[in-house]
Amino acid sequence: MDRTMEVLEEVVEKCRTVLGENLTSIVLFGSVARGLEDSRSDIDLLIVVDRDAESDLLKDIRIEMLLKYSVKLDMILMGKQDVTDNFEHFSPLFLSFVLGVSVLVDDDFFEREYFKFLN
Template sequence: MGLTSLKELKHLTEQERAALEEFVARVRESHEGEITCITLFGSKARGDFDEESDLDLLMVVERPNGQLWDDVVAIEMDLMLKYDVVISSLIMSYGNYEWHRQHRAPLYRNVEKEGVELWTSTPRPS
């Protein structure tokens, strides 16, 4: 992945940083055992955003389920109201993500090239 720290993204506003930090904390609190990683990607990760850009997140999980989806949407809505930012999460199963990786699908290539890992269940090898 590209950058490995939220602190390296100097172009994010204080509200965006706070929203991302709180998003990760709240999702981990309720679903940590289910989540493999949470990665920021897209224009906010690359730095070529405009005023309409949102915070694109990829969440890789063991098995997506209805409760996880509902909780993530509720957290996104709460943070949108609290910080005036829009978070758009893509929740993908680990198996689906591996398929994208094996086939070098465009989404995988973009996440690998520009993604900023916000949290992972296991450290990546250096």
């Protein structure tokens, strides 16, 4: 198994454990999602939650992946309403990282909002 896929599978499981029912979506973006990564690339993830959560919840996952795989994770934690607002208001920063994504986990929220935006 490819190392990146191994890391992603482990991160998904750890996010499910830490966030539980609050986890809505995990979206891979950036160079890895676009297939343009190199040996210095980090893994960029948007973690969408139903209710607001503290981003410190993900700190242990970041540290564990760095120690185990020597890979840096950039994880952005956002609530569903924030994601919807960013799509509706065409936030340039938000749109720059959601174009060319790979949805790893979704309860139909992110893809629905994404396709509404594209149409």
